[in-house]
Amino acid sequence: MRRLTLPALLLASLAALAGDEALPKTPLPSPGAAGRATEDHPEVPPPPFSEGIFPCSGCHADLPVDRTRRALTAMHDDIVLRHDEEHRWCLDCHDANDRDWLHLASGERVGFEESYRLCGQCHGEKLRDWRAGVHGRRTGNWNGRKRYLLCAHCHNPHAPRFKALAPKPAPIPPTRPGVAR
């Protein structure tokens, strides 16, 4: 079996869920009274799947499960794992039996729209701050409905270091008559 097993979650790709019906519905709960810091299920947009990649079972349902740790060559070879790659591999996060799911260390399955629970296993303090609205970008209302982003919207889960950006133009230094800049 050469077919390999990692759905590419890519940064900045906000593709809507193709084949939404295949995803077991975990209803995204509406935010609390005023978007409180203690929200357990913040309102998040759909996960940033690469176009056409989801549901993973589209390919993986027919493929036997190969649990050997190996370099991916046939598929998903664009994924470069830079996320504690010495210790981890695809199936540490992706569920081997149903690729449309992730799984926690306990074995409990979590959907991609709740992937923050998976990330929070190691990055607990970030998850706590994120729930409080302090880690990550927020849009919406400071006293009401807030929109959160999933970890994967800003951090590529396979290489989570925040990407460098080109800065916007520097301000123009002030000039004085007769004084060269």
Added chain:
Amino acid sequence: MKSLPVRNEPSEPCATSCSRRRFASVAAAAAAGWLLTGCGPKRLREMPRDRLRRALDEMEREYSVQQGRPVKVADTPPLPGVLFGYALDLSRCIGCRRCVYACVEENNQSRDPQVHWIRVLQMEKEKGIDFREANPYYQPAEVPEEGHFYVPVACQQCRNAPCVKTCPTGATWTEPDGIVVIDYDWCIGCRCCMAACPYGARHFNWTRPAIPKDELNPATHYLGNRPRPQGVVEKCTFCIQRVRNGRYPACVEVCPAGARKFGNLLDPESEIRYIIDNKRVLVLKEELNTLPKFFYFYGT
């Protein structure tokens, strides 16, 4: 007037007659004075609400003609029980200046000459926060640069604001929700406030602000982003036109690193209070006792 003593009348009626005449003149002068001050120009903050709305309608007409499209000037009042605070995560800011330009577009700052309410200072990690070494003009291909961190500085919305204390005309003051605002119609452009501000947060319109017509944000507030005339001072208002309607400031929403946080300091459940309770927080130039409501913190 001289006739009275000549008349040889008893002194008592004379005094009565004098005081009546004097009373009449003083009353007339007072009435004239009252009329003049009552009907003359007023600071916007002193106007009764209906008169303020009429003045703003007048502004809307003027701006709409100038801009060639409808411009709204809101008079949204402060929300009760709200004191705005801001926090910026120094460990997350990457110095990309997205906030600077989002602010320019939202708040109708002049494009030429350039006015930026936010200035992002690049500092060296080895030296810490040191304004003498800060560089606002960095322009590498990519940020963040190795060994540097970034401190965006805008109005710190001080509770003990030197600019408010120094303004000779009372054209700048602190609103009940904590936002330090400017009445552009009452500002005489003396720039005392700019000299008083230790953060360089106030900016002067040396010429008439130039904004391309299609780039003007038509949703304005009379104490915030309405078009400014030449010769007045302007500064950050926490996006008063947005936050009084419950929205986040433009810089908060645009920050790609999620470094900017905003909320109600009086709400113990707010993001801003979580930061103050749980993070290492600092204010700039604490020794000056300006008591900023703009906090810097380390999120990690």
